[in-house]
Amino acid sequence: MPLTGNDSDGGVQRQLEAPMPWIGMYVAAASLVCSLAMTVDVFHGFRTKKLWFPSKYFSINAASLSLLAVAMKLSVDLTTHMWTVTDRLAKVSSLIFMSTAMGNFMTSLGTMNDKEILLNVIALGILVITVIVNVCIQIIQVRHFLGGREMYAEEIIASFFILLLLVMLSASAVMVPTTKRHLELKYQEMLKLASEEEILQSVEFEKLTTDKLRAMIKKYWVMAETSSPQFVIARSVTCSTSGVICLAITFILAEAYARMAIKCNTFKETASNYGWSTTWIVLAQSAGVIAGTIAPAFRWFTAVNFAYSEKGQMSFKNAFKIETYWTQRLVEWKESSLPLQIRDRKWRKLLNDAKGLILNFVIRVQILIVLSSKLVRFISVCFLSQTILCIHCIKRLKNVLTSSTSSIHVFSESESGVNTEQDLTRYVLLFEGEVEQPHKTLKNICNKVDKVIEIGKKQQPENLKNLLLKIDNFSSLTEIDDYQVPSLHSQEPPNFWSLLLVTLTSIAIALPNIPRHSTNWLLSSVNQGLIYVKLIEKCLDRNGVRLNIRNAADVVWVEVELYQKWQHKNLHEMSCKGRNSKEILQELSDEAEKTLMEFKRNVKDCRMKDPFNWPVKVIAANSMNQITRTILLVNEIHDPLTDEGLFDQLSTMIADVLAACLNNLTRVITMKCQQNGIEEREKGVHQAALLLGETEEIIHILQQHKGQSLNPEKSAYTEKWFVLMEHGN
Template sequence: MDSHLSDFCYNIVNPLYDTSKPGNSPNLTTKVSDLYNFCIEVSNLNNSYYVLATSSEVANTYSKPVVWIGIYIAVASVLCIIAMGADLLHGFRNKKMWFPSKYFTLNAASITVIAVSMKLPVDLSGSMPNYLDQATKMGSLAFMCTMMANLMPSLASMDNTTLLANVVGLAILVITIVVNIFIEISTCVIDHSSFHLSTSKYNILVNFKILAYIYVVMLLWLLMIMISSAITIPSSKQILEFKYQAAIKRTLQDQDNLTSSMVEKLRQYVRRHWVMAESGSPQFVMASNQLSSTTGFKGVENFDSDQVEAITSVKLVNSWSLPVVALTCIAISLPNISKNTVDILLKNIHESLAYTHLVEEIVNNTCEYENIRKATKAIWHEVEEKCVWLENTIGWLENTIGKGAFRGKKSVEVLECFAKKAEEIVISINKTTNEEVMVNNPKHLILANSMYRVARTILFNYGTDIEMISEKELFVLLSSMIVDILYACFTNLPRVIETKCRESSIEKRESSVKVAAKLFGRTKEILKRLEVLELPSMHPDKMGFIDEWHLHLKQSVA
């Protein structure tokens, strides 16, 4: 309302009011007084309007974040729904009669997201003036009950310490929600208001206060179930572990009585462990076609030689994948080899290295071998993904060796180039690196040393005959050496499969046996081919190391 209106009223009426005398006409005095009182009311109305307008403006300013808070809550709720839906699909896909918690699990992150989605029940400062507000708050409580039910199976996949921390965290959140709901009920924020749910046949009257009590009871009931489960899970795991170990003993006894082939024995071994791991899951109560021939493991014998001078101050061990990567780098760098042939080799080595690295993780599991495995993975990524050997250069050889650098060169010249450049890199690292770093084996040193020894060994073994070997013949020779090394490595696959079946951690056992089953299925043809080969008479513990194979084969020849 305009303030000028009240000022105008006073300007006209005040002079009349001041000049009115007691002796004047009573009617005139009364009318002037009425006009004066009217002006006072106009002024009061103007002030009230100003206060109301100011309050409305302030309220609008403070309500602006509400929209973003709502979006924040909606995003958190959607994340929870997606995770629960993924678990549901995972259960159907794996034909589970229960829904394992693979994606929606109880941990610090999920508790944080759940707390955000429960902003409405937890917030005591928000007003609930109409039916929609109260219905939204009741819907959040129903959503919380649903999430708690879906989180139950994930309790069994935790160790005892993690289980205690996560259950306590969720219990604090649930108790906070329950206390807040009781406060809102006692202060009549959640009142006896009711709303109708009408259908074609029924007309249902829902009372918000009664509904809130029902949800509170459900939350407390689910919380008690969760706490009770958390208390009994450790002892249940011990019972399952005892039964599992007893079943393993029976399986091993039956295994000894089998007279079938190694592949059939392994099939039965995996099948029985899979059944035991599946039924004993805590959440329930979880290269062949590309290798065509082998030469009796000559590649393992001839990939390295004691006649090659050591150029490192610390002796570096070999892993299965290291000489494979080194030999592959030389093979794909040879001139006059078709791109299709190189692509086939790269594809086959890529598939084979997946099994090779798995063998190394299980059998060569010390820190020293882990450093080598990481180095070969990094170098192979450069070779395969970046294609730097084929298109331009390879990182560890700086800008010297590219495929174009070997055009017109003979096989012996290619090998000499690799050997010399690798030797330069090793010597350079020796000069600039202390012994502690040498022991940790930087990746450039690891591959350069392997490349140097592989190239020098081939040159030494073939002597002057190397001059007569063409690029294609050298490619075949290198490919044969790679196949021999891979086959020797794959003799450890049964041990890897059995180790995966005997996973000691009960939380990881089901998934570990599943990996073993898949690995057996993919390598079954390789294992069949290995059965017809005559393996060296080595101690089983030594067969996991390529250096032990190399030493044994050298001594056998001598």
């Protein structure tokens, strides 16, 4: 029997609706990814004790906005009927989920430049307006049935809060560039002051002890963390008010759950085309709302706690003062000329007046937002004052009870007898209108420094420390330099620390009659040392002039460490053929010379006249040829060494090279602390603290030898170091 038209249309409709549950699962998956990102940010904040919760994994960018757009599928769906309990909860949870995500986005504005802020805020605004317009269309379409529609009030309130959060996020975005500029100026002033202090402390280089390095790192850490753009936004009144909004909308979702539980006794009633997937959407988004509310709520409570502690230093008038950084950017735009090239004076005047009217309105809105946020903070302090007072009393009681057993005092005198509390408070960077940070903030910062250094101590390179005990006041290296043979090429690239190290190590493991455990120990020790050598070279070679030399060392070391080969020659087989050390040195020299002569014959590129542009294979061969020929010459002049004796001498030379290079550790630690990029400062100081922890004992070992007394500013490169060793600093 043929199908009727209605039956045919119904079959087509069912086929079209069949994939809808899987589309719903896609929405649930996108919501879950956002929820997990917010959860990880919360975990990261607690783990690092940054209760202002920086946005590290969930920030406003193309990826997160795309995920949110997918998660808002139900909110913008105008055709699907969603009338049952689970369907209505899904509609409301989507809007509240969007609000929570926007509350978490706030601090991430600090990681962006001006253009990125503008583009991301515009993109978020387009998404928000799209969602709100669709919600409004739905409400208008069903306005005659609102009396029987569940949770429409929650939907309207959630939509209002989304718009409010967008306005507050935009207000914060306007403030960020100005605040970053002001803090950058203050940071440069502090950096100049700190650098002058470091120069005074290091007039005699031996006095720059690990104790002073630790104090220096704490100082720079305070500067970096208090000037962190994300921390600055987290301390702002708009950010703390967004926490109040996130808490409020979370209670709205909880109220919707409670009301539906009382009225319907179930959450698994769905009649939409999304079917069973609606339940998963509700669960994923509800979990995201719970996890995502933690960070904004803590930011709000921390700001209220801080405002409560400073209320004795702030008058009512100052509490509602509008700082210039909130409107300065808008005023600059208002006073600037039009970017458009219009010849007609009347049109230019008309457009300029229109721009002035619009920006005057925006400035008033900005002032209203800031005043409202300050009012929210003031009311929060009044309502929570007793609670905060109780918390402070409990903490004081706990400190009294634990003071007798605790020996940790962050602001105690250091081993050098210098009290660091005054220095640290001097280096706190504050924005306009902000009073001093509480001592607890500085205490947490210093505790982080100590913990990172302790983590570094647990990762100390033991084999490297044992190798450095072989240091012989660099006599073996100066002897090699004295007898250095002329190059086979008219020009040659200078050796760099890592290339010198891998070349000497290649020779050492090729020597015959050396126990395997000795060569393995040497490889492990040099491998540990190269981690720091490469870091030092990268810091000192800022312009990348010696990049090819560093690359040559990397290429050689991969072969030596993993395969015990030098330019495809098996070093282990060479050591097992029963020949003596002289023959092996000669073979390595001949192999290197062959590579050099082939390069000299075939080179046609004019760039190769500069030895810094040589291929890495040729640079490595030049280093091997120079060192092997020099060692052969020294052995001819002096009494020849046994295989074991030559291995010991090479091990001592390697230790001396490492010590000479690691002489620059304190300089690199200082350079890491003085990163110029505002987004890189915290990372740089963290690396400096970790590096100090890992190398503290190494620095102590080096301080016992005369190489440490050389000024690292003048001994950064091998050729300069040899000159200094001969003639003194």
